[in-house]
Amino acid sequence: MTLADPTSLGFDSARLERIGAFLDAEYVASGRLPGVDVLVARDGKAVYRHTSGLARADGMAMATDGIFRIASMTKPLTAVAFMMLVEEGKVALDDPVTKVVPEFAKLGVYTGGGGEMDFFPAKPAPAMRMVDLLTHMSGLTYGLQNRTNVDAAYRKGRLDGHASLPGNDHFLAELAKLPLEFEPGQGWNYSVSSDVLGAIVARLSGMSLREFFATRIFGPLGMVDTGFHCPADKAHRLTDAWAYREGEAPLLFDPAAKSSTLREPRFESGGGGLLSTTADYHRFCQMLVNGGGVDGARIISPKTLQLMTANHLPGGADLTQISRSLFSEAHNAGAGFGLGFGVTIDPARALVPGSAGEFYWGGIFSTAFMVDPVEKLHMVFMTQLYPSFVYPIRRQLKTLIYSALTTSRA
Known part of the structure; x- marks a missing residue:
């Protein structure tokens, strides 16, 4: 990858x-992270790249074409796929989810108690809308939240988008047996909502999610390794x-040579199933920073992207006011949430340099990306350490990137 001159794009090289x-x-020399690959770009042009450390425990060096488990960085791609179908008139944001997922017709809302994993006192749930899935305000959850009996039931059923699930129909049917954590639209909880969206994309398009991604997004954008x-x-x-591992060197738990990611999954997780490279995700970000299209490939319209990256939390709230999650990929202060993206609404509350309107997300293996539409810059960061919340590396990277910016467009 050829790098542009940083000075010409408003960066200080040093x-x-x-x-x-x-x-x-x-991180690398200290053993905190095995290896890293980071790319910084402005106006869609890469201006900085740093690749170091190990890709594998056998001593193989990290390379610029390394393939990474991007986990929840799948979610923005699924949101874009869904919004492409919205643009085509096949679905609307305020449609009830039952229009495509009739299995959800009799969902209940958890009311507490229930000593057995398969018994939940519940009251009837109001209709869940498509927008509730995109904003994680659906009432669905993740087993990894580890707070309630509902979370425990997700773990028991391996419903966190696990690749071994038999498929979309099984996933949706099993979800329908469990109550929601809260009424749709009445809270924010990081959840399997994006996996449900992936299943909806498949049903509406008549393709598998893999086929939709490959033909409608990856092919046009040249994302050849995703x-x-x-x-x-x-x-x-x-x-x-x-x-x-606290106080110890990281534990190798999924060696590449034996990884389950070498096999096609039974369940294509729209919430966390993809593998990708820094270069491929850079292409996705180029499309985003350019308003939905790049190099002649139009994925979504600028106005659709503006809608996706606005804060959709009620009353303009940030996540400190509305989130019920034990875990998400967001630092809640000053952060809103759009249609598939975290959104910075107040850099002062976030206590990190940035722009209001910047959007981003990350993955459980500590990967991350961010797009600043004001400054027309983006960043892709890849590594492979689980979980993503042990180090403040994303905030540190943002600070370093913005401190290198010499020309602001705000």
């Missing part, structure tokens, strides 16, 4: 170099995945 120096000293599994001819590029 300050950009702080990024790699910081990552190497604080998919729901790592094919055999690319297996040598797949990175290991590690787990954080």
Whole structure:
């Protein structure tokens, strides 16, 4: 990948170099992260790239074409896929979810108690709308939230988008047996909502989610290495995945040579199933920073993207006021939520440099991306450490990137 001249795009080259120096000293050399790959761009042009550390425990160096488990960075792609169908008139944001998922016709809302995993006192739930799925205000949850009996039932049923699930129909039918955490629209909870959206995209389009992504997004954008599994001819590029251990070196828990990601999944998780590369996600971000299209490939319209990246939380709230989640990929202060993206609504409350209107998300393996439509810049960060909330690396990267910016367009 050819890098543009940073100075011509309003960056200080020496300050950009702080990024790699910081990552190497604080994370790679210290053993906190096995390896890193970060890309910074403005006006869609890459101006900085730093790749260091190990891709695998056997000593294989991190490479610029490494393939990573991007987990919840799948969610924005699923949201874009859904909104493409909205643009085509096949569905509307205020449609009831039951229009496509009749299995949800008799959902209840959890009212507490219930000593058995399969018994939940519940009251009838108001209709869930498509927009509730996009904003994580559906009342659905994740087993990893680990707070209530409902969360426990998700874990028991492996309903967190697990690749071994038999498929969309089974997933939706099993979800329909469980109550919601709260009435749709009455709270925010990081959840399997995006997995439900992925199933809806498949039903509406008549394609599998894999086929929709490949033909409607990946192909047009030239995202040649993104998919729901790592094919055999690319297996040598797949990175290991590690787990954080307090006070100890990270634990290798999914070695690339034996990874389940080498096999096609039974369930294509719209909430967390994709693998990708820095270069491919850079292409996705180029499309986003350019208002929905790049190099002649129009994915969505600028106005649709503006709608997606507005804060949809009630009353303009941030996540500190409305989130019920034990875990999400957002730092809640100053953060709203749009249609598939976290959105910065107040950098002062966030206590990190940035722009109001910036949008972003991350994955449980500590990957991250952000797009600033004001400054026309974006960042893609790849590594493979589970979980993503042990280090403040995303906030540190933002600080380093914005400190290197010499020309603001605000």
